[in-house]
Amino acid sequence: MDDEESILEVASEYFMAKGYHVLTAENGRCAADIIATEKIDCCFTDINMPEMDGLELAEHIRKVDNTIPVIIMTGYPSLDNTIQTLKNGVVDFLIKPVNLNQLELCVKRVLRERRLFIRNLFLAKEVEGKQRIEKLNRELTYKVDELNTLNRIMTDFTTIDSSVDLFKRVVDLSTELTRANEAVFYIINEAVNQPVPVARSLARRNGHGAAGDQQPDPSDALDLGGFIMENREEDKPLLIQDTANVPGLPEVLRSLMLVPLNIRNKVFGILAVSAQDGAVRFSEKDLYYMSFMTNKAAYAIENIALYENIYENLFATLYAFVRAIEARDPYTEQHSNRVTRIATALCRAMGGSQEEQDILHVAGQLHDIGKIGIRDDILLKPGRLTDEEFRIIKEHPVIGANIVERLGLWDREKNIIRCHHERYDGKGYPDGLAGARIPMLARILSVADVYDAIASDRAYRKRMEEDRILGIMYGGSGTQFDAGVIDVFRSLYEKGDIAQILADAP
Numbered sequence: 001m002d003d004e005e006s007i008l009e010v011a012s013e014y015f016m017a018k019g020y021h022v023l024t025a026e027n028g029r030c031a032a033d034i035i036a037t038e039k040i041d042c043c044f045t046d047i048n049m050p051e052m053d054g055l056e057l058a059e060h061i062r063k064v065d066n067t068i069p070v071i072i073m074t075g076y077p078s079l080d081n082t083i084q085t086l087k088n089g090v091v092d093f094l095i096k097p098v099n100l101n102q103l104e105l106c107v108k109r110v111l112r113e114r115r116l117f118i119r120n121l122f123l124a125k126e127v128e129g130k131q132r133i134e135k136l137n138r139e140l141t142y143k144v145d146e147l148n149t150l151n152r153i154m155t156d157f158t159t160i161d162s163s164v165d166l167f168k169r170v171v172d173l174s175t176e177l178t179r180a181n182e183a184v185f186y187i188i189n190e191a192v193n194q195p196v197p198v199a200r201s202l203a204r205r206n207g208h209g210a211a212g213d214q215q216p217d218p219s220d221a222l223d224l225g226g227f228i229m230e231n232r233e234e235d236k237p238l239l240i241q242d243t244a245n246v247p248g249l250p251e252v253l254r255s256l257m258l259v260p261l262n263i264r265n266k267v268f269g270i271l272a273v274s275a276q277d278g279a280v281r282f283s284e285k286d287l288y289y290m291s292f293m294t295n296k297a298a299y300a301i302e303n304i305a306l307y308e309n310i311y312e313n314l315f316a317t318l319y320a321f322v323r324a325i326e327a328r329d330p331y332t333e334q335h336s337n338r339v340t341r342i343a344t345a346l347c348r349a350m351g352g353s354q355e356e357q358d359i360l361h362v363a364g365q366l367h368d369i370g371k372i373g374i375r376d377d378i379l380l381k382p383g384r385l386t387d388e389e390f391r392i393i394k395e396h397p398v399i400g401a402n403i404v405e406r407l408g409l410w411d412r413e414k415n416i417i418r419c420h421h422e423r424y425d426g427k428g429y430p431d432g433l434a435g436a437r438i439p440m441l442a443r444i445l446s447v448a449d450v451y452d453a454i455a456s457d458r459a460y461r462k463r464m465e466e467d468r469i470l471g472i473m474y475g476g477s478g479t480q481f482d483a484g485v486i487d488v489f490r491s492l493y494e495k496g497d498i499a500q501i502l503a504d505a506p
């Protein structure tokens with residue numbers, strides 16, 4: 001570009017003859033327009049031009065594409081100009097008058113330099129890209145690792161249903177996920193004023209640590225109790241990367257984490273994770289994992305406690321119902337309790353499983369719970385009942401089963417409660433079931449229930465003579481009762497076990 005058209009023409013013809021593609025412009029503005037639409041490899045310009053001068057053009061080109069070399073041609077090079085041209089990314093300047101040969105050498109040189117520059121730029125970008133990918137890759141691996149660890153912690157806790165197993169899991173995971181030598185879970189109880197170690201795990205690396213599946217004794221743990229009581233910050237985790245200059249800690253210790261397990265904003269326990277290996281220093285990441293874990297554990301404990309509480313509260317409530325019914329009738333006080341004891345003894349003697357005995361324990365205690373819906377004047381009536389009154393009394397197994405059913409728990413217990421007045425010969429109530437259609441545990445409960453009813457004082461009569469009691473029990477074998485259950489009852493009775501059970505009952 002030059003304002004002197006003759007130079008433009010001569011140069012243009014010369015370079016075109018040499019095979020170059022030449023575009024010319026009378027001033028900087030026109031050159032800028034060309035650069036916007038054409039692919040340019042290098043640019044020669046004068047400084048003094050109308051509209052946009054050479055320096056402005058150079059600056060413009062640098063902004064659009066900093067790989068295009070700009071060569072300034074000037075008749076009067078000054079220090080000012082030179083500095084300015086360099087600042088604007090101008091790679092060279094030629095002093096006028098310029099001969100064509102000089103111009104061509106310059107073009108060849110700047111084009112070679114440009115190729116190198118572009119290649120370097122490309123390489124640099126490639127390197128940068130590679131580094132970025134590697135960094136992303138590292139971050140991704142780290143994230144995947146982290147997610148795996150967190151996921152592991154989550155799934156480990158969802159399958160646990162007892163708090164004892166949970167504490168064990170917390171300490172085992174601590175030594176697995178960190179480079180700790182020892183992890184101990186303490187329960188904090190204000191009444192005791194000293195953390196109580198309840199679970200402990202030792203690292204299993206390098207052949208050290210616990211042998212087999214035996215859980216190390218928590219009471220042998222590194223003594224951190226005093227330090228924990230003094231230094232734990234209410235509900236914040238504590239990381240001591242290097243314990244060297246921390247007073248009050250055992251000398252073997254190198255690094256320590258104290259992580260509280262809070263339940264409803266109250267400290268329930270403290271997880272102490274310690275390293276004794278010279279090189280191990282716990283990091284913020286370790287602390288993060290441990291905090292995440294105690295959080296999950298806290299949720300799990302809450303759930304377990306909630307479930308256990310609901311279950312126990314429910315039973316306690318229903319049991320209180322039963323006691324209330326029995327309290328209305330002093331003669332039947334503790335009837336359910338005695339029936340339960342006899343029934344579970346029969347079940348055990350018949351080879352029943354612990355689960356079946358547990359079911360009988362609940363069903364036995366609650367079998368007459370349906371009587372809560374029966375009026376006192378019928379329930380407590382001395383003497384014979386009318387047919388209507390008897391019909392109402394006979395509703396109690398169904399009412400009882402309905403009460404238990406509504407809780408959504410204890411399906412088998414519910415059936416036993418419903419069937420405890422069924423007879424083996426099908427003449428019982430409410431459904432008139434016979435033989436094997438009556439649940440086995442209900443057949444057992446029925447024997448225990450009838451025996452206790454006739455062997456104790458009632459509102460309408462005194463306790464029966466023993467001969468008469470046994471006459472009813474043994475005589476009912478195969479009709480009122482399952483003969484197999486009566487056989488076992490008889491052997492227990494003759495050994496004196498039944499009398500013993502009743503003597504032991506409160």
Ligand SMILES: [Fe+2]
Pocket residue numbers: 367368396420421449
């Ligand atoms: Fe009953």
